[in-house]
Amino acid sequence: xxxxxxxxxxxxxxxxxxxxxxxxxxxxxxxxxxxxxxxxxxxxxxxxxxxxxxxxxxxxxxxxxxxxxxxxxxxxxxxxxxxxxxxxxxxxxxxxxxxxxxxxxxxxxxxxxxxxxxxxxxxxxxxxxxxxxxxxxxxxxxxxxxxxxxxxxxxxxxxxxxxxxxxxxxxxxxxxxxxxxxxxxxxxxxxxxxxxxxxxxxxxxxxxxxxxxxxxxxxxxxxxxxxxxxxxxxxxxxxxxxxxxxxxxxxxxxxxxxxxxxxxxxxxxxxxxxxxxxxxxxxxxxxxxxxxxxxxxxxxxxxxxxxxxxxxxxxxxxxxxxxxxxxxxxxxxxxxxxxxxxxxxxxxxxxxxxxxxxxxxxxxxxxxxxxxxxxxxxxxxxxxxxxxxxxxxxxxxxxxxxxxxxxxxxxxxxx
Amino acid sequence: xxxxxxxxxxxxxxxxxxxxxxxxxxxxxxxxxxxxxxxxxxxxxxxxxxxxxxxxxxxxxxxx
Numbered sequence: 001x002x003x004x005x006x007x008x009x010x011x012x013x014x015x016x017x018x019x020x021x022x023x024x025x026x027x028x029x030x031x032x033x034x035x036x037x038x039x040x041x042x043x044x045x046x047x048x049x050x051x052x053x054x055x056x057x058x059x060x061x062x063x064x065x066x067x068x069x070x071x072x073x074x075x076x077x078x079x080x081x082x083x084x085x086x087x088x089x090x091x092x093x094x095x096x097x098x099x100x101x102x103x104x105x106x107x108x109x110x111x112x113x114x115x116x117x118x119x120x121x122x123x124x125x126x127x128x129x130x131x132x133x134x135x136x137x138x139x140x141x142x143x144x145x146x147x148x149x150x151x152x153x154x155x156x157x158x159x160x161x162x163x164x165x166x167x168x169x170x171x172x173x174x175x176x177x178x179x180x181x182x183x184x185x186x187x188x189x190x191x192x193x194x195x196x197x198x199x200x201x202x203x204x205x206x207x208x209x210x211x212x213x214x215x216x217x218x219x220x221x222x223x224x225x226x227x228x229x230x231x232x233x234x235x236x237x238x239x240x241x242x243x244x245x246x247x248x249x250x251x252x253x254x255x256x257x258x259x260x261x262x263x264x265x266x267x268x269x270x271x272x273x274x275x276x277x278x279x280x281x282x283x284x285x286x287x288x289x290x291x292x293x294x295x296x297x298x299x300x301x302x303x304x305x306x307x308x309x310x311x312x313x314x315x316x317x318x319x320x321x322x323x324x325x326x327x328x329x330x331x332x333x334x335x336x337x338x339x340x341x342x343x344x345x346x347x348x349x350x351x352x353x354x355x356x357x358x359x360x361x362x363x364x365x366x367x368x369x370x371x372x373x374x375x376x377x378x379x380x381x382x383x384x385x386x387x388x389x390x391x392x393x394x395x396x397x398x399x400x401x402x403x404x405x406x407x408x409x410x411x412x413x414x415x
Numbered sequence: 416x417x418x419x420x421x422x423x424x425x426x427x428x429x430x431x432x433x434x435x436x437x438x439x440x441x442x443x444x445x446x447x448x449x450x451x452x453x454x455x456x457x458x459x460x461x462x463x464x465x466x467x468x469x470x471x472x473x474x475x476x477x478x479x
Contacts, residue, residue, distance in 0.1 A: 042439075044438050044439065045469065053473075056430075058430065058432060058433065295438050296438065296441075325438065326438060327436075327437045329436070331471065333471065334437070334471050377446075377449045379445070380442045
């Protein structure tokens with residue numbers, strides 16, 4: 001039986017794995033390496049802190065005592081620089097070598113920087129860590145004009161933060177609507193109106209081609225196409241994530257837009273697992289590899305990895321089989337995406353009233369995802385249909401009823 | 416005796432309160448939360464007394 005488990009990353013995936021491993025292996029060495037200076041915190045709630053709505057304390061999930069109680073060796077401010085897969089050794093920036101029997105990579109991602117002039121200027125923020133949230137909150141409290149770039153799920157957080165901090169904000173979107181691959185114009189209009197009500201101006205077919213700075217290197221303006229200039233002493237950029245996998249270069253670990261793993265979180269390299277946002281996992285529901293980062297998904301992947309790493313055989317392990325969901329709670333109405341709303345070969349949508357809209361995505365006749373605005377109660381039924389791989393694309397008359405019962409569907413719900 | 420779960424809007428959150436985002440609720444918990452929001456209550460044990468849930472606003476859960 002393996003005795004030494006090393007986990008790189010103390011986000012929810014790594015932490016979930018550490019907890020699972022300790023529960024199953026009371027006497028094993030469990031080491032968690034993180035390049036952050038603090039233990040697990042609530043990445044979902046840091047936007048509320050950045051808005052000024054929450055103090056710091058509720059954001060922290062684990063303190064050092066949590067690790068001590070479980071005899072987990074947490075090493076903060078430790079950057080992993082390489083892995084010797086054959087030798088089962090992890091190398092750190094301080095020159096330390098950490099041996100392992102089983103290794104979990106749960107390092108997540110780092111926000112992508114815009115490849116334009118002065119994109120690293122002071123006052124230009126990316127938003128991923130608690131430390132980012134602290135900087136954003138401090139700066140936003142003194143700033144006046146903001147631009148936000150990135151018309152997706154992280155960009156809207158930045159827009160909401162600017163609104164809460166009462167900045168004069170412009171949200172630059174490359175297309176004609178927010179999250180254009182998941183929302184139709186009808187659905188996106190609800191979001192645009194809600195942003196405008198909060199004082200965020202939506203600017204479509206727009207982006208940042210460069211930034212202007214003052215003599216101190218602080219951003220003063222965002223310049224878009226056709227040299228349109230927006231005054232901005234605060235900029236938020238959310239255009240994607242680069243996964244933190246540089247240290248895996250030279251190993252057998254396959255990377256294909258994400259670290260490729262099977263349904264037990266195993267990579268191609270012996271005794272190396274991966275979990276969390278950076279995985280390209282085998283989705284047993286759709287029968288293909290997929291990527292879908294979310295808190296709940298990462299937590300579950302960590303638990304599966306922890307179980308698989310400590311099991312005699314994966315036959316004893318419940319594989320990862322999960323329907324992701326991601327909610328936005330900035331507005332008076334709720335918003336939730338589930339599954340894979342941007343994919344599929346068939347879609348159906350309906351508007352139910354003001355700020356109430358729904359869109360479903362199907363693949364080969366089966367529900368694979370969707371977006372709900374205004375009424376989130378049906379989400380558990382939709383997720384159940386996804387897990388059951390139910391062939392329901394021809395029953396949208398029932399599926400899109402404001403309230404429906406699963407019994408109304410002609411479907412087998414065995415999951 | 417069943418204990419009905421209630422969700423009351425909260426204007427502020429104290430530093431020592433436990434806060435969960437809606438995204439952290441598992442399916443049984445989110446169903447219980449929606450029932451509580453609708454005033455229909457729930458005797459499910461899925462959600463703890465005193466927890467604050469960040470939804471469209473902040474909601475403090477209580478059982479009585």
